[in-house]
Amino acid sequence: MHINLLAWRGYRYGKLALILGLLSIVLYASQGGDAAQPPNGGTWQGYVLGTVGALLILWLSVLGIRKRRYNSNLGTVQGWTSAHVYLGGVLLLVATLHSAAQLGWNVHTLAYALMCMVIVSGFYGLYVYLHVPGRLAGNNAGKDREAWLEELAALDEHIREVVESCDAELQSMALSALELSRLGGSLTQQLSARDHSRILLPNQSKAVSNAEQAVMIHSLSQRIPKARKQSEAAVLNQLLALFGRRQVILNLLRRDIQLRGFLKIWLLLHIPLTIALLVALVIHIFTVFIYW
Amino acid sequence: MSDRYHLAIVGAGPAGLSAAGRAAYYDAVNGATTPSYVLLEGFSTFAKTIQKYQKGKHVMDEPGFLDLRSELGFTAGKREQILASWQQSLEAGINIRYDSEVVAIDGEKGSFRLGLQSGDVIEAEHIVFSIGTQGNPRALGVSGDAESDFVRYTLDDPADFKDETIIVVGAGDAAIENAIALSDYNKVFIINRRNEFSRAKDGNLNAVLAAINDKNRGFYCRYESSVAGLELPACSGQLGALILNTPSGEERIECHRIIARLGTVPPRKFVESCSIEISSPSMEAVPDVDRHYQSNVPGLYIIGALAGYPLIKQAMNQGYDVIEFIHGKNTKPADYPLLQGQFSGLPYVMDAEDVLDLYQQRVPMFRRMNPLAFRELIIESRIIVSLPPSELAQAAPSGDHSTHFVAAGEPLYRHGEFSTSFYTLVEGEVQLQLEQDGPWHTIKPGQFFGEMSLISGRPRQGDAVVSQDSILIETPRRIMVKLMNSNEEVRSGIDRVFVMRALQAAFRPQLSLDELAAIAGRVETCQFKAGEVLFSEGEEGECLHLIRSGTVMLTRGGANMVVAQSHSGELVGQLALMGTPKRADSATAAVRTETVLLRRPEFLTLVNSQPEHVATLQSRLSDTLQKSNAMASQPQAARAIGFLMAEGLGEATNALVIDETLCVGCDNCERACAETHNGISRLNRQSGASMAGLHVPVSCRHCELPHCMKDCPPDAIRRTANGEVFISDSCIGCGNCETNCPYGAIKLSYQAPKKPGLLSWLLFGLGSGPGEPEHFKPSAAAQDAGKKAVKCDACMGRSGGPACVQACPTGAALRLSPNQFAQLVEGR
Incomplete structure (x- = not known):
């Protein structure tokens, strides 16, 4: 019942984009062209392609407005997005044919390059929109981030209680492991999902890496066989289980942050580049008419 | 020595005040020098329930179609305004007697005797009962338990108290909620007469146990403890104490304050002690009265909530009318x-x-x-x-x-x-x-x-x-x-x-109405709570169920493997009577369900009377069998249906289901909801459960029998012919629907401030942007109007359909009815 945005209404806009692409190729080919006048943006065919391309760019950027016109009944946002993807894709062809591969160090090529970057970032966006949500759902296993954070907080609370009965050394180690656990951080840290958690070891003033809670887990597992009392071993065992669970949840959350980052990061390129493209496009059109 | 009056009015709520106002009018007209009536109030002030509303609460004057007929004024407005206007009327000369709780009534018309708590007796020819149904809070029952700064029976604002030791007596929801709220800044003891919190709602039960076990919270519980006495503080600001009988002996706890939340005393017992009959055993039942509000006891009249009229205006009108009737005027009632x-x-x-x-x-x-x-x-x-x-x-x-x-x-x-x-x-x-x-x-x-x-x-x-x-x-x-x-x-x-019509619809029997009525008299009506089993897979059956209300799910090979669901008007378990007696599936009520149970003899009588219809029944059965078999062979799909049923979608008619493999988490659905519904979103995408890529967010599912519609005083929750359940403007913000909704789909909210246009935001960064602002300060007018209940109305009347679905860029959000679930999960 749920249909993804590519398959919307039986690939309606895919078919439309295909037709538009074919027409553009025919139009381009009709320029014939000789050494004196190779195919370019200045022929009537070139103008048609350019006009189509410019209108497409304008229309594509209107999605940002349509998406927020919540009272609008002009189609569904999914339909618009589906059209946006296909027509954005075919724009690459239309504009390339319009340029006829005549590139140079000028504002025209700047507009073309910006457009390509917008489209490529859009392709990346399409890829993550299609693939990441499923992975995100799988990662989060039916709970949302809040619920996992709550479980983590409860787990930490539990560890604090259990560790109270341990010796001071282990206690300070465990507490430092809790305090120096890291989630999120800078953009690159979020996207890389690397574990920057640290731990303060006994008699040391500088914290060392505790990625994957490994130092803590290792240290606990080594202490268990050496425990003098059964009760002590039981406590250590319990701590080991708690830190094991902690490791899993921290990983899951880090992955969650990373995947959500993937879903959002491309918009930080796509949108500003679009605005730059619109500016360059206006300049491109103006200069063309000035030098006509 | 006792006072004698023509009329005694018991209870100074809106009804009683209005009656007294009219009685005072007659006294004035007749030039009486001493009042012919007395208004008796058990408490130290009038309109106690309204006095206890929170400060500044907006009081509505529903029903709007009814005109007010009273000597006292009443229009919708702030609690303070209304109380002040009644205070004025009281001061203008109403014979009210406070702290005069009536504890016994005997005698008959013309010579009633009302016994007061103080031991005084009042004689009256007529009595008007306007005591309401709110009752009085149950007192601690030890000396010194009168309401004071030290002993309280309500808690207005937990933030009023800081760094105190407070004892909360009681184990119900109110006690738990108060105790937990107080424990943020105070040391709190909660006193439970029993050894567990069995009366509390699940959420409160978990919360109170967590609070008791939380070492960092000053929250302590005394189980199996009863109040043996209390020591009032010598002067304000000093500590008092509560004496408890505990299993380990007497315990004295010093405290700044005691808050007793022991529920209210139901008036039924008292009402019946006055020989007034309440015919129905139902908890909500009220006494029967005639057109003149007279009860079965001649001369004893009942008005207001106790007569079944809980709204203020109705009660006030009745107060006026009842005095007219007592004075022998055959006034046409206000309605x-x-x-x-x-x-x-x-x-x-x-x-x-x-x-x-x-x-x-x-x-x-x-x-x-x-x-x-x-x-x-x-x-x-x-x-x-x-x-x-x-x-x-x-x-x-x-x-x-x-x-x-x-x-x-x-x-x-x-x-x-x-x-x-x-x-x-x-x-x-x-x-x-x-x-x-x-x-x-x-x-x-x-x-x-x-x-x-x-x-x-x-x-x-x-x-x-x-x-x-x-x-x-x-x-x-x-x-x-x-x-x-x-x-x-x-x-x-x-x-x-x-039952007769249901049998007619299901079997189309060619029987006379008498024969049908005889069968209807023989069949059994069964009730099942959600999760209760009608019959189990593998057992021998010799009956079928015709569903009256609710939804039954058929599971095979495990409780969460749902192979089919049946709704009201449909048959369950007919295979046992039309094929093999061995049950192929287990049948479980997905929500509260009622069925009509038919055994073989009745079934045979019904079908034999109309053999032509048997073929239809058979083809329906084979259809069901085909579908359930198809589902049973897809365990993933069956489990997904099981999940949807567990989320309560069995009683849904229109539920939002999000495909997690498509949802990019942009929250455009929430924003669309807020933008199309006065700035407040009625859906919370992220919350709610998920399984196998399906997510059921917190949002109204427009239940078959909406829980929210149960006790809405102004009847503000309605359903359209298309099925959308919505809240109309007559909402008074009482919060009953929020409490009654098991799915958390209703919230109370102030009206959100108006926003600048989209382009002003896009281009100039004005306002908070689309969607519900995370924090907003309601305008003075919005605060004045108070919070109102908001919920999804399925965007009724919107030509493009629900905004949340229309605004989803990836097609992840869909609104579905249960009969689409099979299609939803198959082939996922």
């Missing part, structure tokens, strides 16, 4: 013009009171009702008159309280429409179908129909066509439910007809 309006389009000229009597006599079911209850039923109902289409065009347009005209020969309702009102035919004829395209049945005057949707909440099955010059009473579900709860005869009468 008389409403009745006139209701009957204005009838084809005969007759006084409204006479029409009322006539109609009550004409319908056997209504004859047994008390006249006041019938009057209320009519006022809340619509009178429908059918006219030929030519006359209909010329008929006056029907307003809210005038006769409603419909075209003769046209359906009153059509198959599939969501309406739950109940029709009673007074004159004429109605042709009725019991299922789509089913045979027609004729309804005669005095008979009723529409009970199927009334009981099951499902859309109408089949059409109902009204013939010319018919007169019908259309009663809303809410009124019928109230009536059925308070009147056992009406309930069983409707029930019997329901």
Whole structure:
């Protein structure tokens, strides 16, 4: 019942984009062209392609407005997005044919390059929109981030209680492991999902890496066989289980942050580049008419 | 020595005050030097319930269609304004006696004796009871337990207290909520008479146990402890103490304050001790009174909430009217013009009171009702008159309280429409179908129909066509439910007809009505809570269930493997009677469900009387078997349906289901909801459960029998013919619906501030952008109006359909009805 945005209404806009692409190729080919006048943006065919391309760019950027016109009944946002993807894709062809591969160090090529970057970032966006949500759902296993954070907080609370009965050394180690656990951080840290958690070891003033809670887990597992009392071993065992669970949840959350980052990061390129493209496009059109 | 009055009014709420005001008027007119009446109030101030509302609460004056008739003023406004205006009236000369709780009444009309708590006795010729149903908080029952700064029976704002030791006595929800809120800044003891918190809601139960076990919170519990005494502080600011009887002996706890939340004392016992009869055993039942509000005890009148009228304006009008009646005036009640309006389009000229009597006599079911209850039923109902289409065009347009005209020969309702009102035919004829395209049945005057949707909440099955010059009473579900709860005869009468019609619809028997009634009398009605099992896979069965209301899920090979779901009007377990007796599936109630249980003899009588219909039953069964088998062979899909059922979607009619493999988490659905609903989103995408890529966010699912509609004082929650459940502007913000919704889909909110246009935000960064602002300060006007309940209305009337679905860029959000679930999960 749920249909993804590519398959919307039986690939309606895919078919439309295909037709538009074919027409553009025919139009381009009709320029014939000789050494004196190779195919370019200045022929009537070139103008048609350019006009189509410019209108497409304008229309594509209107999605940002349509998406927020919540009272609008002009189609569904999914339909618009589906059209946006296909027509954005075919724009690459239309504009390339319009340029006829005549590139140079000028504002025209700047507009073309910006457009390509917008489209490529859009392709990346399409890829993550299609693939990441499923992975995100799988990662989060039916709970949302809040619920996992709550479980983590409860787990930490539990560890604090259990560790109270341990010796001071282990206690300070465990507490430092809790305090120096890291989630999120800078953009690159979020996207890389690397574990920057640290731990303060006994008699040391500088914290060392505790990625994957490994130092803590290792240290606990080594202490268990050496425990003098059964009760002590039981406590250590319990701590080991708690830190094991902690490791899993921290990983899951880090992955969650990373995947959500993937879903959002491309918009930080796509949108500003679009605005730059619109500016360059206006300049491109103006200069063309000035030098006509 | 006792005082003697013409009239004693018991309880100084709105009803009592209004009655006293009218009585004072008569005294003034008659030039009485001493008051002929006394208003007795058990508490130290008047209108106690309203006094205890939070500061600045907006009090509504529903129902809007009714005019106020009282010596006292009352218009919608702030609690303070209303109380001040009543205070003024009191000061202008109303003979009120505070701290005079009436504990016993004896005697008879002309010489009643009212015993007060203080031991005083008051004699009165007539008594007006206006004590309400709120009751009084149950006191601690030890000396010094009178309400004071130290001992409190309510808690207005937990933030009023900081760094104190506070003892909360009680183990109900109110006690737990107060104790936990107080423990943020105070040391709190909670005193529980039992050894567990069994009365509390699940959420509160978990919260109180967590708080008790939380070492960092100053929260302590004393189980199996009762209050043995208390020591009031010597002067304010000093510590007092509470003495407890605990299993390990007496314990003294010093504290700054005691908050007792021991519930209220129900008035029923007291009411019955005055020889007033309450005929129904139902908790909500109120005593019967006649048209003059007189109870079965002559001279003893009951008005206000205790007479079944919980709204302030109604109560005040009754206070006025009852004094008129006692003074022998046959005043037309304030609602008389409403009745006139209701009957204005009838084809005969007759006084409204006479029409009322006539109609009550004409319908056997209504004859047994008390006249006041019938009057209320009519006022809340619509009178429908059918006219030929030519006359209909010329008929006056029907307003809210005038006769409603419909075209003769046209359906009153059509198959599939969501309406739950109940029709009673007074004159004429109605042709009725019991299922789509089913045979027609004729309804005669005095008979009723529409009970199927009334009981099951499902859309109408089949059409109902009204013939010319018919007169019908259309009663809303809410009124019928109230009536059925308070009147056992009406309930069983409707029930019997329901069973007969359900059997007719399911088996189309060719039996006489008597034979059918005999079968209906033999079948059993069963009730199942959500999760209860009707029958189990593998056991031998010899009965089938016809679902009355709710949803039954069939599971195979495990409780979460749902292979089929059946709704009201459908059969479950018929394989046992039509094939092998061994049950192929387990049947479990997905939500609260009622069924009619049919055993083999009754089943055979029914089907043998109409052998032609057997083929239909058989083909339906094979259809069901095919579908359930298909589902059983796809364990993933069956489990997904199981998940949806566990989320309560079995009782849904229109639920938001998000495909997690498509949802990019942009929250455009939430924003669209807020933007199309005055700035407040009615859906919370992220919250809610997920499984196998399906996510059920917190959002209204428009239940078959909406829990939220249960006790809405102004009847503000309605359902459209298309099924959308919505809250109208008459919401008074009482919060009942929020409490009653098991899915957390209703919240109370101030109106959000207006936003600048989209482009102002996009281009100039004005305002908070689309969607519900995370924090907003309500305007003074919005604060004045108070919080109102908000919930999803499925974007009724929006041509593009629900905004959340329309705004989803990836197609992840869909609104579905349960019959689409199989399609949803198959092939995922």
